[in-house]
Amino acid sequence: MRKKVAAAAVVATLALIATGCSGTAGQAESDGPAQISFLTGSGPDQGSNYTMQKLVDDYGQGATLEMEQLDASMDQRIQLLASQDKLPTFFQVGTPSQIEDLYNNGYIADLEPVLKELGVYDDLSPFSVSIIKGLYGGHLVGLPLEVAVEGFWYNKALFAEEGIEAPQTWDDLTAAAEKLNAAGVQPFATAGAAGWPVTRLVAGYIERSVGPDALSAVADGSAKFTDPAYVKGADVISQWASKGYFGEAPGALDIQTAEDLFLQGKAGIYYQGSWATSSFDDAEKNKIGADNIGWFPIPAVSGGKGDVGQTPANVGLPMAVNAKTLTPQVKDFLKYLVENYGTVALKDKGIISGFATDAKASSPLVAETADRIAGLDQFIPWFEALQSPEGTSASQSGATALISGSLTPEAFMQQVQAAQ
Amino acid sequence: MNRVLSDRRAILIFIAPALALYTLVMVVPIVWSTGYTLVDGNPISGFEWVGFDNYATILQDPAFWQATGFSLRYAALATVLQVGAGFGLSLLYVFVLRRASALVRTLVFFPIVLPTAAVAQLFVKLFEIVPQRGPVNSFAEAFGFGAVDWLGQPDTAFLIIVAMDVWRSMGFYAVLLYAGLVAIPDDVIEAARLDGAKRWSLVRYIVLPSILPVLLSTVIFSINGTIKVFDSVFALTGGGPNGATTPLTLLMFKTSFAFGKYGEGSTIAMLLTIMCLIVTVAIFRGARRDVTA
Numbered sequence: 136m137r138k139k140v141a142a143a144a145v146v147a148t149l150a151l152i153a154t155g156c157s158g159t160a161g162q163a164e165s166d167g168p169a170q171i172s173f174l175t176g177s178g179p180d181q182g183s184n185y186t187m188q189k190l191v192d193d194y195g196q197g198a199t200l201e202m203e204q205l206d207a208s209m210d211q212r213i214q215l216l217a218s219q220d221k222l223p224t225f226f227q228v229g230t231p232s233q234i235e236d237l238y239n240n241g242y243i244a245d246l247e248p249v250l251k252e253l254g255v256y257d258d259l260s261p262f263s264v265s266i267i268k269g270l271y272g273g274h275l276v277g278l279p280l281e282v283a284v285e286g287f288w289y290n291k292a293l294f295a296e297e298g299i300e301a302p303q304t305w306d307d308l309t310a311a312a313e314k315l316n317a318a319g320v321q322p323f324a325t326a327g328a329a330g331w332p333v334t335r336l337v338a339g340y341i342e343r344s345v346g347p348d349a350l351s352a353v354a355d356g357s358a359k360f361t362d363p364a365y366v367k368g369a370d371v372i373s374q375w376a377s378k379g380y381f382g383e384a385p386g387a388l389d390i391q392t393a394e395d396l397f398l399q400g401k402a403g404i405y406y407q408g409s410w411a412t413s414s415f416d417d418a419e420k421n422k423i424g425a426d427n428i429g430w431f432p433i434p435a436v437s438g439g440k441g442d443v444g445q446t447p448a449n450v451g452l453p454m455a456v457n458a459k460t461l462t463p464q465v466k467d468f469l470k471y472l473v474e475n476y477g478t479v480a481l482k483d484k485g486i487i488s489g490f491a492t493d494a495k496a497s498s499p500l501v502a503e504t505a506d507r508i509a510g511l512d513q514f515i516p517w518f519e520a521l522q523s524p525e526g527t528s529a530s531q532s533g534a535t536a537l538i539s540g541s542l543t544p545e546a547f548m549q550q551v552q553a554a555q
Numbered sequence: 556m557n558r559v560l561s562d563r564r565a566i567l568i569f570i571a572p573a574l575a576l577y578t579l580v581m582v583v584p585i586v587w588s589t590g591y592t593l594v595d596g597n598p599i600s601g602f603e604w605v606g607f608d609n610y611a612t613i614l615q616d617p618a619f620w621q622a623t624g625f626s627l628r629y630a631a632l633a634t635v636l637q638v639g640a641g642f643g644l645s646l647l648y649v650f651v652l653r654r655a656s657a658l659v660r661t662l663v664f665f666p667i668v669l670p671t672a673a674v675a676q677l678f679v680k681l682f683e684i685v686p687q688r689g690p691v692n693s694f695a696e697a698f699g700f701g702a703v704d705w706l707g708q709p710d711t712a713f714l715i716i717v718a719m720d721v722w723r724s725m726g727f728y729a730v731l732l733y734a735g736l737v738a739i740p741d742d743v744i745e746a747a748r749l750d751g752a753k754r755w756s757l758v759r760y761i762v763l764p765s766i767l768p769v770l771l772s773t774v775i776f777s778i779n780g781t782i783k784v785f786d787s788v789f790a791l792t793g794g795g796p797n798g799a800t801t802p803l804t805l806l807m808f809k810t811s812f813a814f815g816k817y818g819e820g821s822t823i824a825m826l827l828t829i830m831c832l833i834v835t836v837a838i839f840r841g842a843r844r845d846v847t848a
Contacts, residue, residue: 211812218598236599236815384684384704386796392686524814536797539707550797 168197169464174212174226175204176452181413183227183280183454186480193479194471198464209452210524217242224460227452228277232523234455235272244458247275253466255473263489266450266514270521277453279489280476283408284508285335285447285517286432288415290423293320293403301431303443305340305371308434312380315403323375324402326393327385327538330531333372334518335406337534339433339447340368346440347515353555354521360552361545369537369544376538386539398422409504410451413485416498425500430507441515446507448514450489481505522555529554585828591821599815609822618798619823622806623830629717629802630782630834636721637777638770641728646758648729649736660733664726671723675790678719682706709799712792716800720787724780728773735769736762771842778834783827803827 171191177184184204191200201223205212209229216222222242228234237243250256263279271277287308289301294311297318302308312322326332341349345364352358358365376385382402394414397405400423405411414420415428435443456469477490485501487508496502519527533550536542542550592609596602613619644663648656666674682705683689692702705711739762747761763770785804788794794801794809801809803823811820 208812210815214597214599214812214815233599233815240599240601242599382685383702384707386707387683387685387704396686528809528813532794532797539704539796541708541796 167464168199169194169462169468170199170201171225171465171468172201172223173203174209174216174223175202176206176209176227176229178204178206182480182484182486183452185484186280186476186486187225189479189483190472190475191468193475194468198468213237220459222457222459224457224465225454226457227280228455229452230524230527231270231272231520234276234453237455238272238274238276241458243276243455244461245274245276246278246456249456249461249466249469250275250473253470253473255470258473258477258491260489260491262448262508262511262514263450265512266448266489267453269514270449270516271453277450277455278473278476279450280454280480280486281410281451282487282489282508283410283449283451284504284511285406285408285449286430288397288405288407288411289429289431290397290400290403291427291429292423293400294429301429302434305343305434305436309375312375312404313378316378316380321382321396321402322380322404323382324388324393324397324405325381325385325538326388326390327381327535328387328389330534331517331519332390332393332406333534333538334530335447336372337368338516338518339406340371340436341365342445342447342515343433343441343443344368344436344439347442347445347513349441350516350518350521360548360555366544366548369547373537373540373544373547376540381538384539386535395420408449409487409508412498412500412504415500416485425498428500430503444511445513445515446511447517448508448511449517449520525554526551588821588824591817592825593818595816595818597811597815597817602817605818609818613819613822613826618801618806619803619826621798622801622803625713625800626782626784626802626804626827626830629713629784630778633717633720633781633784634774634777636717637724637728637781638732638773640721640725641732641773642770644725644729645732645736646762648733650754656733660726660730662726664730666723667727669723671786672790674719674723675787678715678791679706682715706792707796709796712795712800716784716788716791719791720781720784723787724777728777731773731776732766732769735766739765767842771838775835775838778838779831782831782834803830 171187173183173187175182175184175187184202187202188200191198203212203223209227210233213222213226213228213233217237228237234243238245247256250259259275259279260282263282264275266282267275267277267279293315294300297314297320299311299314300307302311315322325336338350341364344367345352345358349358349365353360353365360366375381382388382396388396393402394405394407394411396402398414398421415425421428432443432446435441456465461469473490477488477492478494480486480488480490481492481494481496481501485496485498487496487501487505496505519530522530530551533542533547537544537547591602593604593606594602595605595609648660652659681689682691684692684702684704684707688696688702691705696702703711705715743761743765744757747757752760783804784802785808788800788802788805789808792800794805804827807820807823807827810816810823
């Protein structure tokens with residue numbers, strides 16, 4: 136009798152554990168108020184984190200918002216959630232290849248038919264739509280919560296002191312760096328530790344010399360990173376590094392430190408996307424003054440096939456929509472989002488998005504950038520845009536080694552090509 | 556009591572819950588992971604059968620061999636230093652400090668309680684070069700040597716990771732070995748001293764043989780821990796200048812979760828498991844004649 140009771144107790148315990156282990160999958164409710172879950176890449180009270188919260192609050196109608204915030208390891212988190220079928224209603228995605236994977240396997244929706252059905256497709260700027268389609272496999276698989284263009288920001292006062300004008304050609308840029316270096320100012324504030332600020336420069340040279348299709352040529356196999364014209368890009372940057380234009384230990388400089396160097400007047404030139412204007416407008420961070428910061432595009436390479444009007448642009452972390460939780464309630468909120476995101480983001484946070492808006496930015500730098508973007512119709516991708524995650528990893532860690540001098544330009548391009 | 560314990564069914568009932576939990580948490584994932592080594596893909600894009608292709612790919616990948624070399628070199632050096640330092644400290648506690656050792660023991664033990672990420676940040680700042688010199692570089696410049704980018708070069712980065720882990724763990728191994736040392740009867744030590752044994756002979760002929768079982772467990776513990784190092788390296792160098800300080804665990808993590816290749820990642824995990832198994836069995840075999848049954 137004792138044994139039977141003991142056995143029954145054991146079985147009951149095991150059964151309890153087993154049911155505890157099988158989680159209940161969250162299903163989208165088909166009626167009732169909209170329940171939005173959002174994975175954001177922005178910090179508290181910033182960017183999409185702030186804007187989404189404000190939109191849900193203003194939308195009312197009993198809608199609830201559950202927000203998860205991550206700024207690193209987003210790929211891993213999304214992969215995990217996808218495997219459990221627990222992707223949020225909306226989520227920001229970082230890696231192009233992951234977005235394509237998610238779309239090809241039915242996890243995220245093609246938003247073109249959805250937005251056309253809701254009648255808000257024209258609220259998206261054609262430029263941002265072309266960026267998304269061009270980067271993510273030809274479909275509108277994300278929303279442009281942020282549109283940014285990249286170029287060289289510079290310290291006007293330092294340039295005036297050394298008698299330097301905003302460079303028009305790449306040789307002018309090298310000469311400007313040499314003058315700054317000779318005067319004891321670090322020419323470039325480039326975060327070698329992160330890798331991508333370096334590959335931006337390499338890609339900039341390549342896209343001006345080989346042409347705007349340089350990187351898509353590698354992606355479809357008609358060119359290789361190890362071709363001499365491409366290696367030249369890495370070579371130029373490597374030579375700058377050996378002349379000390381990136382400072383003493385460029386591979387050890389991280390993103391925030393590099394920005395601080397520029398904003399404290401210790402470095403003259405800072406290549407960055409227009410998202411940096413939020414730091415430039417922050418009086419605590421910016422010690423050189425927002426009106427002291429100028430901008431010039433990637434300069435022309437003599438004899439090159441690229442044009443100064445072609446500007447690297449991106450849509451930051453686009454927002455994908457979970458295809459499996461796209462209920463009528465969610466669609467209604469989505470319509471509200473498309474109609475109002477641009478205004479809230481620009482007015483409250485100075486963020487330029489791909490959504491149409493009548494608002495004007497209060498900051499001159501942001502207004503200047505908005506005008507610049509409005510005048511663009513051709514974007515060029517960044518170095519890792521069309522590469523796989525292995526390629527991205529090889530490019531970024533290789534770039535740190537390139538700028539530290541431990542990889543030659545040829546070896547760097549071989550490493551990148553091998554990972555394609 | 557004897558009747559209960561000698562009855563097979565009773566024994567089974569007693570261990571069933573724990574065994575079930577163990578099987579579920581340890582054995583099932585191992586089997587599942589072994590299954591993954593024979594497929595390719597990830598949860599988003601699905602899996603497809605590839606047989607032993609993953610093994611072929613991984614064994615021909617230079618990154619795998621580089622990571623293996625790093626893991627083995629790191630495990631060897633870190634174990635020797637950790638256990639050696641722990642042993643030296645334990646001798647200090649027992650023979651030199653005696654009663655006063657309690658405070659020193661606690662202070663030296665403390666770092667292992669700290670989160671690895673915090674200790675790693677401490678060491679990053681310690682060896683910093685830009686935007687300002689950290690303490691180590693400041694001293695180096697004060698004494699006339701130039702400042703060095705310690706974490707930016709493979710060799711020095713390796714040494715710093717080892718140094719960080721030894722500093723963290725030596726207090727722990729010291730306490731383990733101290734427990735083994737105090738178990739040596741006083742009269743044995745007395746007798747040896749009377750026979751004229753000095754410091755080194757005392758250690759070599761009396762102490763070492765007595766604590767050999769404890770020392771062996773400590774070495775196995777240390778090797779298993781160091782060959783599976785992940786968080787120290789991830790927090791300190793993130794894989795190091797261009798992958799130079801990437802151990803197998805970090806390579807497996809990147810392959811599975813950053814590159815989305817669960818098949819290859821599981822294969823690396825399997826190969827790592829086999830390596831740990833070989834090392835552990837080798838030590839057990841080598842020690843069997845020493846450990847009294």
